[in-house]
Each structure stands twice: as structure tokens, then as C-alpha cells.
Amino acid sequence: MPQRPAPIPAAPTGPPAHATPGTARLSALGTHPERGLESAEAAARLERHGPNRITERKGEGPLKRLLDQFRAPLVLVLLVAAAVSALLKGVVDAAVVLGVVVMNALVGFVQESRALQAVQALGRALVSQATVIRGGQRLQLDASELVPGDLVLLQAGDRVPADLRLLQARELAVDESALTGESLPVEKQPDPLPADTPLADRRNMAYASTLVTRGAATGVVEATGDATEIGRIAGLIAGAEVLATPLTRRIARFTRVLLVAILGISAVTFAIGLWRGEPLGEAVLAVVALAVGAIPEGLPAAVTIMLAIGVARMARRRAIIRRLPTVETLGSTTVICTDKTGTLTRNEMTVQELVAGGETFQVSGTGYAPAGELLAAGRRAAADAHPALRECLRAGVLCNDAELAEQEGRWTVQGDPTEGALLTAARKAGLDEAAERAAAPRLDAVPFDSAHQYMATLHAGAGGGPPVAYVKGALETILPRCVAQLDAAGGEAALDAAEVRGWGEDGLAPQGLRVLAFARGTMPAGQVALGHDDVAGGLVLLGLQGMVDPPRPEAATAVAACHRAGIRVKMITGDHPGTAAAIARQIGLADAEGTGAEPVTVTGRDLEVMDDAAFAEAAERATVFARVTPEHKLRLVEALQARRHVVAMTGDGVNDGPALRRADIGVAMALGGTEVAREAADMVLTDDNFASIEAAVEEGRGVFDNLVKFILWTLPTNGGEGMVIMLAMALGVALPILPVQILWINMTTAVCLGLMLAFEPREPGIMDRPPRDPGAPLLAGALLTRIVYVSLLLCGAAFAVYAWRLALGAPPAEARTAAVAAIVLGETFYLFNCRSLGGAAVGAFSNPWVWVGVAAMLALQALFTYAPVMNRLFHTAPLDAATWGWLALFGLALSVVVSLEKRGREAWRSRAARARGARMS
Numbered sequence: 001m002p003q004r005p006a007p008i009p010a011a012p013t014g015p016p017a018h019a020t021p022g023t024a025r026l027s028a029l030g031t032h033p034e035r036g037l038e039s040a041e042a043a044a045r046l047e048r049h050g051p052n053r054i055t056e057r058k059g060e061g062p063l064k065r066l067l068d069q070f071r072a073p074l075v076l077v078l079l080v081a082a083a084v085s086a087l088l089k090g091v092v093d094a095a096v097v098l099g100v101v102v103m104n105a106l107v108g109f110v111q112e113s114r115a116l117q118a119v120q121a122l123g124r125a126l127v128s129q130a131t132v133i134r135g136g137q138r139l140q141l142d143a144s145e146l147v148p149g150d151l152v153l154l155q156a157g158d159r160v161p162a163d164l165r166l167l168q169a170r171e172l173a174v175d176e177s178a179l180t181g182e183s184l185p186v187e188k189q190p191d192p193l194p195a196d197t198p199l200a201d202r203r204n205m206a207y208a209s210t211l212v213t214r215g216a217a218t219g220v221v222e223a224t225g226d227a228t229e230i231g232r233i234a235g236l237i238a239g240a241e242v243l244a245t246p247l248t249r250r251i252a253r254f255t256r257v258l259l260v261a262i263l264g265i266s267a268v269t270f271a272i273g274l275w276r277g278e279p280l281g282e283a284v285l286a287v288v289a290l291a292v293g294a295i296p297e298g299l300p301a302a303v304t305i306m307l308a309i310g311v312a313r314m315a316r317r318r319a320i321i322r323r324l325p326t327v328e329t330l331g332s333t334t335v336i337c338t339d340k341t342g343t344l345t346r347n348e349m350t351v352q353e354l355v356a357g358g359e360t361f362q363v364s365g366t367g368y369a370p371a372g373e374l375l376a377a378g379r380r381a382a383a384d385a386h387p388a389l390r391e392c393l394r395a396g397v398l399c400n401d402a403e404l405a406e407q408e409g410r411w412t413v414q415g416d417p418t419e420g421a422l423l424t425a426a427r428k429a430g431l432d433e434a435a436e437r438a439a440a441p442r443l444d445a446v447p448f449d450s451a452h453q454y455m456a457t458l459h460a461g462a463g464g465g466p467p468v469a470y471v472k473g474a475l476e477t478i479l480p481r482c483v484a485q486l487d488a489a490g491g492e493a494a495l496d497a498a499e500v501r502g503w504g505e506d507g508l509a510p511q512g513l514r515v516l517a518f519a520r521g522t523m524p525a526g527q528v529a530l531g532h533d534d535v536a537g538g539l540v541l542l543g544l545q546g547m548v549d550p551p552r553p554e555a556a557t558a559v560a561a562c563h564r565a566g567i568r569v570k571m572i573t574g575d576h577p578g579t580a581a582a583i584a585r586q587i588g589l590a591d592a593e594g595t596g597a598e599p600v601t602v603t604g605r606d607l608e609v610m611d612d613a614a615f616a617e618a619a620e621r622a623t624v625f626a627r628v629t630p631e632h633k634l635r636l637v638e639a640l641q642a643r644r645h646v647v648a649m650t651g652d653g654v655n656d657g658p659a660l661r662r663a664d665i666g667v668a669m670a671l672g673g674t675e676v677a678r679e680a681a682d683m684v685l686t687d688d689n690f691a692s693i694e695a696a697v698e699e700g701r702g703v704f705d706n707l708v709k710f711i712l713w714t715l716p717t718n719g720g721e722g723m724v725i726m727l728a729m730a731l732g733v734a735l736p737i738l739p740v741q742i743l744w745i746n747m748t749t750a751v752c753l754g755l756m757l758a759f760e761p762r763e764p765g766i767m768d769r770p771p772r773d774p775g776a777p778l779l780a781g782a783l784l785t786r787i788v789y790v791s792l793l794l795c796g797a798a799f800a801v802y803a804w805r806l807a808l809g810a811p812p813a814e815a816r817t818a819a820v821a822a823i824v825l826g827e828t829f830y831l832f833n834c835r836s837l838g839g840a841a842v843g844a845f846s847n848p849w850v851w852v853g854v855a856a857m858l859a860l861q862a863l864f865t866y867a868p869v870m871n872r873l874f875h876t877a878p879l880d881a882a883t884w885g886w887l888a889l890f891g892l893a894l895s896v897v898v899s900l901e902k903r904g905r906e907a908w909r910s911r912a913a914r915a916r917g918a919r920m921s
């Protein structure tokens, strides 16, 4: 039994949180200022308040979505038709039409709900994390585990996990647009405010779901879940997922145009029928049949479902799609701009070489385990014998927020891997972190951010001396701030900037090592706070540390696959150009043509002085962009897009939002990135791995292929059926297929046969062709021709079979059943042709779903033909075995014709390609 905790004094009694001093709020909430809540207390509160989650309010209720299914124009046409035929032909036909409409709506509803669920579930799969202090320890928790009274640490890039009363804030700015609509970030500070301050002006509160754009802070949780401000207005953030994509919109538009055209043709047909003196009932039936048969009304829904299936496939390959249209865009991607650290490399840093006091030290050992030693000129070096080395390592330990942890012999880092590596190096040299930290307690810190490229901490001076600031960061940032450097004996000597630059640029960076420079500065006595100005100059350089971050083993393969697929890969990094170029070389980034070319490298500084034309040229040509800032990323995306590229861009930082949003596909990281970046992204990689982008592109191409296959398969049914009716009307003969039968064909074949194409595996060689031009029509040339002639064949077969059965003396019901079976079997055989787009052979059983669908289709068709109730409802009659045999033969013949056409085309294409090749050589 959990212990009954003391009740938390509720906020409504007494002044509101923002009008109370922070310390008073802490005691009111029963929180220890340093230790936070104890874990037993937190567990008890979790039980009482429930998880920190907002109850989801659905954007649209299931009932509304079900009713929406009946709002489709075609359904309306059908409903009118049902009413007319009830008047003219009795209620049975009308009832069947109505039944089919309802069934159709139900199937549509179920499928759409599944698609919606799949997309929503993926959104939820990305839980956000929160950093809290519990029982005196800093922990990373699932944000849903937070309870009132928890002490929470915020830093730039975080999403605020609950409503917080701020206790300390350092340059904190929060984007509250989710809550207040105010687009500019709001500065925050912890002092109490008047009780009547409106929500938007409560500078000492941070509200759940807003985003930290700058600075760092500590706060205590005031409210969680539905009790938060955002929870109260949760209607706003109800996850109303939009399932429409550019493609489904294009198709919906196409269907609407088709609908109008068909209605026009129907009207003409109707008039002709009446003029010929046909009975009104027959003419109405024909028009309904035409409308039903010729309009591919299920197409947009089917496309949505196929995209949703694609989303699930991509999730299995570690790419979570946040917006459905991304699935389409992936197949057209022509450039991928990717971060280096953590995406192309493992983000597992190990200091390998140090330069301090003019001496170079090699460090042995890999990973974060402090097993290894420092060697100077091949001899073991202890830190105590090298004062400059010691001070450089010491700076690495003090100016550091990471912790090393060992679990079952495995060493890991809590915090920034770069900083973890510094701790490991210091331990290898015999430094004791705890002792160093105790000897120089930290007074204040300027946190690291990519824009400033350094971090600084202020420490109490030893023996009551003046406080000391330790600074670490990029060499170019630190060096200009230094006026002296440590010599080997630990004394301060004049700075030789060229020499120091040489250590980094000629020594460490070309080996692909990430270089960090270290410096210190003495501050005036009594200073307890540190700002950027305090470390802007007058520092003493302590040394450099170079760390390896090996490329991910799969990166080179994925880059090569992209190159084969006509996709350019560009590295965009905050790191040094030398380091970046070395890594680019290792993974073959510059080698799209296999010529062993060197990576073209451009730095942020180069970009800054370029005019637009030069910038655009550099964006196109260079493969490595080093020391770039988020603003450069945005300009790069725009420049590449102006050159008609479809750009995927990765980003993990707070300031990457605009570039991620602007890119055709913004890619964020689930493990390493900030919440801000994830929020702006279209796709999130669950393993932060570049190879997952390549996998997603591959899947995207596969999904698009399957969509085209589906459309290629489905349109001839509509075409064939439409032609049958129009021809019958034009010739003034009885309909070989009745409207309800057409409804039957459309409904059963799309679900049993067509949708199975969504499970078609990717075709071999899918990454050997160039990206799809997003502006190109979906169907052109060969595919369009195929749709037309298959339609003609189906139409011809329906007429021929109908006439043939009648000629043999069969009653019309039997002749029509045979005509329907001809179309269904034709579609069944044609399905196998549609399993590949070009001439590629596909394994008979590589998509078992096709066989399941075919079996289901045949079973339904048997029911349609032989079940007495179906005979009555659909005006069908049993067929004999010989008829089935002939019909199957027709299906087979159709399939053979299509495969001969495909082969012929393929042979012609490869001959043309060979001829081209010969001409060029």
C-alpha cells in the first residue's frame, strides 16, 4: 500500500502561484528546493493526479465521419437513382442500390478509420521527455510521469512539459504561440507579479506545450494534464489529422471533373434513349449504370489508405511520418542535406589526441570507459607531470554538464557526448572529477549553444583567490579571445596564434577529429555571475582536445545508395571544415561518380560574403557546408528549391525550425534533437540515423509505385464499364450488365483485388532510377495507352460474352452473370500484370495478399452466381463449368496481351538505351 501523502495545498486557497515568491510555492507544494520530491511521494501523487497527459478530444467524431461518407457526389447520385428506380421499377432494385451504398460507406468508413488510427498512433509514439530532480538526482523521465511539485529543468529546445512556476531563469525565452497566439518569444524571469496579471504577461510562469527558444531555467510543477492551461483549452490541440495530400486532392479534383463530364454524357444518353422510344425506366437505369460504372469514386480513399500503409512501413524502418503528404514527397527527393554529428556519425566521442603546452599527447582506449592512458612521444604521461595538460583536462571536467555512468561494465554518458568524452580523457590521465569539482565549486554558467559555439563556467578561486572562468568551444571562437597560452611548465607565455591554429587545422582536424579549445580567465574578486562579455577577451589558452566520432557503419552504404538513385547528399555541420571534409571522405560523400573526387567544402563564413548568384552556385556544387548556422540552412534550402530541387533537410536545434519547415521534407531526430525541431519536422528518425532517411526514400518510391499500380489496375474497370453502357445505349440494345451488377463489381474488386497492391514489395532496382519529377503527370504514355486498350478489351468481352450466351439460348440473367464474370476474371488476371510497372519479373508469392484477395474474390463471385438470395437481389443465374473455363481463358488471354506489350516496350527501351550509349561512346 502506498503511504497516504500529505495533501498538497491547492492553489485556489491563497494568492495564485504567479503572485507568490518561488520559495513560498516550493513549501506550499511540499517540494525540497534541492532534492525535489522523493520518488515515493512522486508515485503517490501520480496515482492521485493521474498521468501528465491531456485527454484527447477527437477532431471529428466517428458519426460525423460516417455521415461524411454519404456526402460524396456519387453517393448522392446513387441515392437519387435509388429513389427514381423505386418509383419506376419497384422497391427491390432500389433496396439493393441502397444496400450497396450503405455497404460501400461502411467499408470506406472502416478503412478511413484504420488509416486515421495508424497516423494518429504514430504521432503519439513520440513521447516527450522531461528533466527533473527527484530525491536529489537529475533524471530523464517520460513527461507523462510528472506530478505537481516536481522540480523541472528547462533548456533551449525543450517543450515545457507542464505548467511551471519558475524558480530560476537564465536568459529564458519561451515561444507561447501554442497558447496565446503570440508569435514572438516571451522573456521570462522568476520574480512574483501582481495577482491580476493576465496569462500572457505572467513572466514567471512557463506553460505546458510552449517551447523554450533560448536560455535555461528551473521551475516547480503547478499543474499537469488536463489541469494545465493548455489542457483547459484542449479543443485547440485536438489531433485533427488531415488525411488529404496533394495527390489525393489532385485525384479528388480529377474525379469531380469526371463526375461532371459523366453526368453530361449521361444526360445526352438519356435523351437519346428517350428519343429512340425506350421506356423511361430503362433509360434511367442506363444513366445510373453509366454514372456508377465510369466514376472511380473510391480512388481518393484508396490512395489515402495506401499512403497510410506506407506510413506504417516507414515506421518499421525507423522513420516516423508526421504529415501524410511526406510519403509522396519522399519519392521525389533530389537532395538530402544532413547533419554530421549523430546522423552520419555515431555521436560516440573519444578524445584521441591532446595538445597542451606545445606537447602532443595520444590517448588510448575507445568509448567512454576510462580504460586507457595518455602517451607523450610513446611514453606514458601522467597529468601531474605535465601542468599544462592537467589544466586543459581540468577545464574539460569543470566546464562540463555531463556525467559518466557504468552499468554492468558498460560506460555511458548522461548528457552531451562531447562533454562525456572530456570526462573519460581526464579519468584516463588520473584526474578525479569529484575532487576537482569540490575544489572549485561552480558559481554560474553560460550554456553551450551552436550559435555561440562555446560554453563557459565560473568557479570559486582556490584558497579564497579570485573566481576563475573556464571556457571551451570551437577553436575559431576561443582563439581570438586569448591573449596568452600556457607553456609546458604551466606558466603563462605570449600567445602564438599561428602555432595554435596549426595544432588544430594541420594536426587534429585533417584526421577527422572534432576539435575543442580550452581557455581560462581570472574574474574580479567577488563576482558570482557570468555573462558573454566576461569571456569576450583576455583569456589564457590551455590547449586543444581532438576527439573521434567514427562514421556510422551503414552511412557509406546509404550514401552510395542515394547516389545511385540520383539523390545528392550534402553534409551541413557546425563542425570545423577540416573535420567535416575528413568524415565526408570516409563515407564517400563527394564520390557520386566514383571518381575519387574530393569533397567541395564551403564554410558559413564563405557563404556570408556571397551574393545570391554565387550562393546558389555554391549550394548546388558543394557537398560539405561547415561551420554553418541555422540561418544558412534556411538560405540553402531556398537556393536549392529555386533550382527545382526537392530538398530533405535534417535539423536538431532550436533554430532549425524555419529550415525544417521550409524544406520539402524536414527531418528531426527522436533521440538527440530538441522538441522544437521535432515539432517543425515532417518526419522523425527514431534512431537518428542517416540510413533511415535513405530507407524512407526507398519506401516512399515503393509506395508511389504501388499507388500508380493501383490506379493502373482500377481505371480500366471504370473505363470498360462506362464504355459498355454507352455503347449499349448508342446501339439501342439491352444492357449487358445492370447497374446493381456494376456496383457489385466496383465494390468487391477494389477491396479484394486492387488494395492488395498496397502490400506489393518494392521492385528490385527501385533505387537505381532517378527521382520522380513531382510535376510530371501520374499517368502518361505507355500507362495511359494500357488503360485505354484494357478498357476496350473488357468492354468487348462483356458484349461478346453476353451476345454469345444469348445466342446459345441462355436467359438474359445468365448471359449478364457471364458478362460480369468476364469483367471480374479479366480484372483478376490483369491484377498480376499490374504487380510490376515496367518489365521486371516479380515472384509469384512475393505478395501473398494478392492470392488471399483472389481467393476471396472468387468465393464472393461464386456466391454472386450460385446463392439464390444473390440471384434474386442482383438478377444473376448459375453458370456451368464450361462457361467458367471460357471466361478464364479470356482473362488469361488479356493478361498475355498486356505482358507481351510490356515486354515489347521494355525490349524497345533497352535497345534505344544501348543505341544511345553506342552513339555517345
Ligand code: ATP
Pocket (backbone or CB within 6 Å): 339, 340, 341, 342, 416, 418, 419, 448, 449, 450, 451, 453, 454, 455, 472, 473, 474, 475, 514, 515, 516, 517, 572, 573, 574, 575, 576
Ligand atoms: P552537426 O551540425 O553536424 O550536428 P556539430 O554537432 O559538430 O555538427 P555543433 O553542435 O553546432 O555542431 O558544434 C559546433 C562546434 O561547437 C563544434 O565543432 C565544437 O567545436 C563546439 N562544441 C560542440 N559541443 C560543445 C560543447 N558542449 N561545449 C563547447 N563547445 C562545443
